[in-house]
Amino acid sequence: MPTVCLFTRDLRVHDQPVLHAAAEQGDGQVVPLFVVDIAIEGYRVPNRARFLAESLADLDAGLRDAGAGLVVRWGEVAAQVAAVADAVDATAVHVAGDVSAYAGRRRRALEEALGDRELVVHDAVVTVVSPGTVTPASGDHFKVFTPYHRKWAGLEIREPLDPPEDLRLPAGVRAGDVPAPADLADGPTAPDLLPGGERAARARLDDWLDRIDEYARGQDLPARDGTSRLSPYLHFGCLSPTEVARRAGTESEAAVQFVRQLAWRDFHHQTLAAVPRAATRDYRDRGDRWRRDDDEFAAWADGRTGVPIVDAGMRQLHHEGWMHNRLRLITGSFLTKSLYLDWRLGARHFLDHLVDGDVANNQMNWQWVAGTGTDTRPNRVLNPITQAKRYDPDGAFVRRWVPELAALEGTRIHEPWKHRGSHDLDYPEPVVDLEQAGAAFRAARGA
Structure with missing residues (x-):
């Protein structure tokens, strides 16, 4: 009897334990299923919508090579999966385990909707x-x-698993109708977004x-x-x-x-x-009373803080839907410890733009840099000028993303406010005095 392989965050055919187990139990007769649940905010973010659509199209091609194809449904996941399982009289539904609150709700809803049908949750897939x-x-x-x-x-x-062979869709099941990016989200994507797919x-x-x-x-x-x-x-x-x-x-x-x-x-x-609450609440409460300044947050988000290495990182984010890890640390520290603005604001902005936006990694990395997470030195402040001179010593990264400063030579580019006398720079003054901001943060933390 057939089975259902429910794809979630495992859009591949190579080393795919969920698909492998479903095909083995169904003796090759399996419904490879993806449900577009519009309740997931990430589907409505243009960068991730495009990447997801391309990944689903590529997954469909890989499944067709194996003899099947991807079946796509829209709506609430548990209801759609149960309907497909009922239609083919599936013996079981296989799905990858995950840790988000949404994944937990999805699992409980599947267990209820499937009734007597078996739900097999596979670990070590994500x-x-x-x-x-x-x-x-x-x-x-x-x-x-x-x-x-x-x-x-x-x-x-x-050892990784080989891709499947000789898959068969149950009678009456049609593959196809993979969504296009515009079906998922409106709006432009980052110009240099990586292509999706296996x-x-x-x-x-x-x-x-x-x-x-x-x-x-x-x-x-x-x-x-x-x-x-x-x-x-x-x-x-x-x-x-x-x-x-x-x-x-x-x-x-x-x-x-x-x-x-x-x-x-x-x-x-x-x-x-x-600790599921850490997605939205401090993993370790430091007693922070975060400031609220919409103008400063907007300057950070738009890459117009007057601190070149910070602005370069934020502009890379908007242009590529990705940011270098060192810049994630620098921009995160600047928001939370120099501006003393809530880490959740930064985490939300990153999720709106990062194509790799992942609840576990995004939120816990933000908490780490804010000092509310697992960092053993929670009150450290990354000085963006020191960081820039160490990791972008000739200013090549800043020159690429902040071209209005390209006339400044060497490390002078990292402190443009010191060199305005000889250059007419169309670039703002820093939104904050870094030394005073660091002292204010440490005082607020009682450090």
């Missing part, structure tokens, strides 16, 4: 290691990354593994292409994090550092799984 696998001697989750990583790195990672993901992974040694030298230098840019593909599941970890290996220091980032990703998922 992550390398599922939440709850790596735990401390006391407590339900690790609160600090280093001991978590020590245990994580000691686990044996399973084929693009695997091509980028192949290219990255050929030059992974660059990671050790260039991971913190935003002007260099020294990072993988695989995060959007991991977020949508166009790539298996398990396969990425296996293929990267541990043969070089650069590979070890890169795989460590996958462990960070798993760490944030286990944190949110254990």
Whole structure:
């Protein structure tokens, strides 16, 4: 009898445990199903809408190569899945486990809607290691990354699964009608958004593994292409994090550092799984009484703060739907610790633009940089000028994204307000005095 494979954030055919198990149980007769639930805010964000639509089209092509195709339905997930399961008299529905509050509600709704039909939830599909696998001697989750990583790195990672063959859609089921981006969201996308889909993901992974040694030298230098840019593909599941970890290996220091980032990703998922409220509330309450200044927030969001490295990062975000990790730290610290504005404002803005916007990683990284999360030095303030001179020493990154400052030479570009005498700069004064802001933040924290 047929089964249903419900795709969520695992839009691939390579190393796809959910599809593999569903096909095995159904003896190849399976309904590969994706439900467009318009209640999900992420579907209404143009960048992610386009990436999702391209990923679904590519998934459909991969499934057709295997003999089936993607079945698309619109509406409330549990009701649509139950209707499909009833129509084909499915024995079971298979789905990947996930940690968001939405995923939890979806699972409970599926259990109720399916009645006597079996719901099989697969762990370690969205992550390398599922939440709850790596735990401390006391407590339900690790609160600090280093001991978590020590245990994580000691686990044996399973072998990736081959893509399926000889899939068959049950009689009367038609594949197709994959949504176009405009069906999901209105509005323009970032001009240089990465293409969605498993084929693009695997091509980028192949290219990255050929030059992974660059990671050790260039991971913190935003002007260099020294990072993988695989995060959007991991977020949508166009790539298996398990396969990425296996293929990267541990043969070089650069590979070890890169795989460590996958462990960070798993760490944030286990944190949110254990403390779901951390998606919207402080993981550790620091007693903050965040300021409210709409003009300063708008300056930050638009890349017009008068601090070049911050503005460069925000402009990259708007142009690419992606931001270099070092800039995520710098722009996040500036918003929360220099402007002392609520981390939730920044997290929301990032989710509106980042194609890799992921509740676990986005929210927990924002909490880390705000000092309300798992950072063991919660009151540290990243001085953006010091950071810029260290990680963009010749100003190449700032010149690319803040061209109105291109006439300034060397590190002078990072402090343009000191050099206005010799240049007519169409660039604002800083919205805040960095030294005074850092002192005010530490005073507010009682540090």
